Every structure is written in structure tokens, then in C-alpha cells.
Amino acid sequence: MTQDVWVFIEQEEGTITDVSLELLSKGRSLGDELGGRVCALLLGHRIDHLAQTAIHQGADVVLLADHPELARYRTLPYARVATDLVRERQPAIFLLGATPTGRDLAPRIASAVRAGLTADCTELKIGSFTHRGETYEQLLYQIRPAFGGNVVATIVNPHMHPQMATVRPGVMRRGEPDTARRGAVERIAPQFAPGDLALQVLERQMWPPLCDLTGASIVVAGGAGVGSRENFQRLYELARVLGGEVGASRAAVDAGFVEPERQVGQTGVTVRPRLYIACGISGAVQHRAGMDQAGTIIAINSDPNAPIFDIAHYKIVGDLNQVIPQMIRSYRENAK
Amino acid sequence: MPYNCIVLVKQVPDTAHITGQAMKEDGTVNRAALPAIFNPEDLNALEMALQVRERHGGRVTVLTMGPPRAAEILREALYRGADQVILLSDKRFAGSDTLATSYALKCAVEHVGDYDIVFCGRQAIDGDTAQVGPQVAEKLGIPQITYAESIEALEAQYIVAWRAFPRGREKVRCSLPCLLTVVGSANQPRPPSARRMMAYKLAATPLEYAALLEQYNEFESAAALDAYLAERGLQIPLWDADDVGADTTWLGLGGSPTKVLKVDFVVVERQESKELPATGEGTTILVRELIDEYIL
Numbered sequence A: 001m002t003q004d005v006w007v008f009i010e011q012e013e014g015t016i017t018d019v020s021l022e023l024l025s026k027g028r029s030l031g032d033e034l035g036g037r038v039c040a041l042l043l044g045h046r047i048d049h050l051a052q053t054a055i056h057q058g059a060d061v062v063l064l065a066d067h068p069e070l071a072r073y074r075t076l077p078y079a080r081v082a083t084d085l086v087r088e089r090q091p092a093i094f095l096l097g098a099t100p101t102g103r104d105l106a107p108r109i110a111s112a113v114r115a116g117l118t119a120d121c122t123e124l125k126i127g128s129f130t131h132r133g134e135t136y137e138q139l140l141y142q143i144r145p146a147f148g149g150n151v152v153a154t155i156v157n158p159h160m161h162p163q164m165a166t167v168r169p170g171v172m173r174r175g176e177p178d179t180a181r182r183g184a185v186e187r188i189a190p191q192f193a194p195g196d197l198a199l200q201v202l203e204r205q206m207w208p209p210l211c212d213l214t215g216a217s218i219v220v221a222g223g224a225g226v227g228s229r230e231n232f233q234r235l236y237e238l239a240r241v242l243g244g245e246v247g248a249s250r251a252a253v254d255a256g257f258v259e260p261e262r263q264v265g266q267t268g269v270t271v272r273p274r275l276y277i278a279c280g281i282s283g284a285v286q287h288r289a290g291m292d293q294a295g296t297i298i299a300i301n302s303d304p305n306a307p308i309f310d311i312a313h314y315k316i317v318g319d320l321n322q323v324i325p326q327m328i329r330s331y332r333e334n335a336k
Numbered sequence B: 001m002p003y004n005c006i007v008l009v010k011q012v013p014d015t016a017h018i019t020g021q022a023m024k025e026d027g028t029v030n031r032a033a034l035p036a037i038f039n040p041e042d043l044n045a046l047e048m049a050l051q052v053r054e055r056h057g058g059r060v061t062v063l064t065m066g067p068p069r070a071a072e073i074l075r076e077a078l079y080r081g082a083d084q085v086i087l088l089s090d091k092r093f094a095g096s097d098t099l100a101t102s103y104a105l106k107c108a109v110e111h112v113g114d115y116d117i118v119f120c121g122r123q124a125i126d127g128d129t130a131q132v133g134p135q136v137a138e139k140l141g142i143p144q145i146t147y148a149e150s151i152e153a154l155e156a157q158y159i160v161a162w163r164a165f166p167r168g169r170e171k172v173r174c175s176l177p178c179l180l181t182v183v184g185s186a187n188q189p190r191p192p193s194a195r196r197m198m199a200y201k202l203a204a205t206p207l208e209y210a211a212l213l214e215q216y217n218e219f220e221s222a223a224a225l226d227a228y229l230a231e232r233g234l235q236i237p238l239w240d241a242d243d244v245g246a247d248t249t250w251l252g253l254g255g256s257p258t259k260v261l262k263v264d265f266v267v268v269e270r271q272e273s274k275e276l277p278a279t280g281e282g283t284t285i286l287v288r289e290l291i292d293e294y295i296l
Helices: A018-034 A049-056 A075-089 A100-113 A229-242 A250-254 A307-311 A320-334 B040-056 B068-080 B098-112 B132-140 B194-200 B206-215 B222-231 B280-292
Strands: A005-009 A038-044 A061-066 A093-097 A117-121 A123-131 A134-146 A151-156 A163-167 A184-188 A199-206 A218-222 A245-248 A275-279 A296-301 A314-317 B005-009 B011-013 B036-038 B060-065 B084-088 B117-121 B144-155 B158-165 B168-175 B178-182 B259-265 B274-276
Touching: A005 A018, A005 A049, A005 A100, A018 A038, A018 A049, A018 A093, A018 A123, A018 A134, A018 A163, A038 A049, A038 A075, A049 A061, A075 A100, A093 A100, A100 A117, A100 A163, A100 B098, A100 B132, A100 B144, A117 A134, A123 B259, A134 A163, A218 A229, A229 A245, A229 A275, A229 A320, A245 A250, A296 A307, A296 A320, A314 B280, A320 B280, B005 B040, B005 B068, B005 B098, B005 B132, B011 B068, B036 B040, B036 B068, B040 B060, B040 B068, B040 B117, B040 B144, B040 B178, B060 B068, B060 B098, B068 B084, B068 B194, B068 B206, B084 B098, B098 B132, B117 B132, B132 B144, B132 B178, B144 B168, B206 B222, B274 B280
Parallel strands: A005 A038, A005 A093, A038 A061, A061 A184, A093 A163, A117 A163, A218 A245, A218 A275, A275 A296, A296 A314, A314 B274, B005 B060, B005 B117, B060 B084, B117 B178, B144 B178
Antiparallel strands: A123 A134, A134 A151, A151 B259, A199 B168, B011 B036, B144 B158, B158 B168
């Protein structure tokens, strides 16, 4: 077994997804701590130009498999290439984004190579583990919320390798690319069995993103306390004036006030904006798990005992239908 | 042409309605305090299988791995229309992670045999991992269609299905047999039928006989009860690791690569906060401070 850290590079139409870049940054720091290399596993067709991006983001080696059958993500051809490589080269750690693709691919590989896999990690660390009198050093601590965000579990895989984890997008910090970094690109020639091509994609419809919550530096989020779809318009206006995006708690999504895509929290997206304005959000752990890393948190709630106030830097107890328009006026009067 | 469907289901604690008593002082989960329910997306999987049977014929077999109590959701599956249900239960399964679970389920699916489509819910609400479906598919050596939202066509040895993503969808064609993980938006699961509830009320695994004998004193012995249930097709088969031919070193804690190092209750560190009045003056102080600190 090596001490290498592998990162699956998810690419869509010739662009590397943000979570893969975040994982390269994280993989870099884990690799440095373990004294191992960081390998980017890059699969696709006509994607040579992405190898340098991966290197600039922290990879030492790019394992590049270019094949027409890999042009669009499909479980079996991708799993074939990844599984064969893992068996042959034995990485210590293998990280994938907890995206629809990563969550489809990772368990398939883990099952084939009999590795432990932890889903949806929010933190990764290196540490030791003692079990039945035996101590294992330099293991990957795979940390994730469980039971609806009520607990945080730390998982380790002491015996079977690689230690595999999927990681939530938006959680790991993405470092600045270093264009001076140099690395090796190694080409892989994939070998497919006929059964690997059992599934064909006949048609694909993707719609443009409604919002970019993870990339927003200001998020104005509403909860059940907003009360209606109409009242949510005030949040949209505040977000527009401040140059931010509108997010929501699960309660607001379930009530039909906003689209599911805007959900922040354990089962939604994780955000880390400069400013988070929580309006009419009580602050269940479920929601806090997705936003408590925000730089500054403002909470507006009519209930003075709402748990969201425990993590807020600024609290305003009052009716958001009055507070938000006042805030817009104050901003217009004071902004330069 | 008829298709034989196997639906993998799980009984889960209702994590969406967690109350104060659900968490113990030491930060562990008090499962006893949580109601146990049919995992929501597994109901969508069952509904999709029932619709396949209605359109094309075939059988719907529902299989769960869990403690004796998991027979509750098997009865629920019978009420909703399943042809056959099976409980996979064995102390040696205890402590299984997703890999060991998928191995046990793979053995059970092969023991059922003669299947065309395996259905699972996309994920279970207790772990939210979404791993067991793909892992079972890999162990069975069959393709997977995750996030399945609808079946457009079943034609001889092929399935055409739509997969749903947060921002799009995809139509795929795949050879059978294959495994589908079904999303919550796929359908509206049918409610239990009153007629079937009457018919299957007594359906039980052998592990439940003692309780039934206590409740219905007309049965003189477990054998008499067993004969009565057998006559009416109300025996729920109970399979253990040996029945399904599982290698026990692949099961339970020993067969699980992942170990839980610790579980921490989420403790909120109270933030030093500044309270401002809900007035124009309050928001002006706030906005000025944020502008001064380059936050706005």
C-alpha cells in the first residue's frame, strides 16, 4: 500500500466541478501530512487540457483516461477504470465529491475492492485509532453529521484500503491555484468488458442553475417564519439590493415558499458566505449544519428564544416584514 | 412479458421527527424513543414495482434485513400489494456497515433467484448514505440506475428509465437484470388496502409466534399456529445467514471496514452577539457597522 491520496475529478462538458477542486486542495494537505503523493483521477474524452488545472490545484500526478466511452459519465465504464487502477496501485485514501455522480460511483468501487466508504463527510483529518489493544496510526478520520444532523460521527477504516469518502460540495476550502506547480501526466488505456457498456444514455436535459448559493458571498435565507411565498419577495429584494442569493430552510421548502434548489442545510447545500442573513429561521441543527461557518450571521426572528440566535453575531427580535424593508432603506442611505 | 421484481426495504427510526428524548446524555441515539417507520423512498420503490406488475405481470417480492421487529414493515408491504415478503434476520448481521449489509442482501437476492429488476429507495433517512443500492448491484454483477424517477418502457430484456437530478434529467436504456434506486418524486405510494389489511393482519415470522400465542389463546401450540398460518399463506419466511449461504466473515462488525471512532452530540457554542432594536435606527447601526467592516 502507498500513502497516496487520490481525488476523483468530476468534469462536466470539459470543466472541472468546484467540489473536485476543493478536494484537490484538501488532498494536498492530507498528502503533505502523510508524506504521500496526490493523484488526480481524470476520466473523460478530449480532456487533456484539464490535467494542468488539476496540477495547479495540488495534484502531483494526473492519471488520465481518455476514451470515447468515457465522454459522458456512466457508472460501469467509470467504475471499471477506477476499480482496476485502485487494485493495481493501492492508494491509502480515495476522495470523491458527494454529488449525484460521486454518490453513484463511490459505492460501486468500494464494493468491488471491499473498501470502507463514508458518505457526505464534512471534515477530514489524520489521526490514530486504538482497537482491541492495537493502535493504527495515520488513519483518515471521516467526519459526518448523522441522524438528521443531531450528532457528528467520526468514522475510520483501519483494516481495508483504500479509505474512501465522499465529501459535501462547498465544505472544504479551495486554495488558490499555483500556476508554477509542475506534475506528471500518466495516460491510462482503459479496457472495457462487454457488460460495462450495458447502459446507454439516450437523452439528457439539463436546466441552468436557478442560483449559485455555494458561490455567493451574501446569502439571505428564509424559514417557515417568513409565512408565505409573497413574503419571500422581501428576501429576494434584500438579496438583489445587497448583491446576494436567496436561500431557505427545509421548512420553507417543504411549505412550498421556494424551490428545493435553494435549501441550505444537512440535506441541502452547505454555504460559507461572508454574510448570512437568517430571516424567520428557527435554527434547527439540520439547518445550522449547512451555514454555521458563515463569516457573519444576522438573525431576524420574532421569537426571542429561537436557537438561531445562539450562533448569530447580530440579533434583531422583530417582524421581518418590517425589519427587511428598513434594512433596505438603511443600506440605500448609507452605501457609497 | 412478466417481470419478477425484488424490492429491498428498511425499517428506520423517524429521524425527521426527532424529539428531546431521542438523544441520550452521552450523545448517542436512543433508538427506543424513536418511532420506527417504513423508509419513505422504499415506499416509492415498492410502488414502482407494483406498477410494473400491474402493467406487465410477474411477482413482487419484498425483502428486508433487520431485527425481528422489522416484520412490521413487511406486513405493511403486504397491505400495499406485495406478493411475497421475507425477513432476513440474524444476530450475526448486527453491526454491519453498508458493505456488509450489501453482501447479506446480495446473498438473499440470489437465494430468491429468478429476478429481472431489483428496486431500492434512493437512500434511508437514518444514514442518508445512498450506498447500499449500488453496492448490492455491484455484488450481483448487474448494472444500476440510480435516482430513477420513472420507467418509460420495458421491452423484452431492456428497460428504458428516466433518472432525476437536482438540475436535470437523463433517459437511459439498460439491459436486464438491473437494479434501480428510486427517488421520492417518482410516484405517490398507494395506501394500505383495507381488504388486504384484514387478510394479512396475522402474517408473522416464527419469531413472532410467542407473542401471537399469548394474544390468541385458541392456538394450543406453536405448531398449531404454524399450521394455521401455513394454510392461509400467512407465514413470513425468516432467513438467516446460513439459509442464504453467506460467508459469515463478511458479515457484522467483522465484515465491516468502517468503524465508528466516536459520536458527538452537536454542541452549539454560544456566539457573542449584539442585539439591535427592530427599528430603522437599529438597521442603520447594523448596516453602517457592516459597511465599515467591509462585509457589505
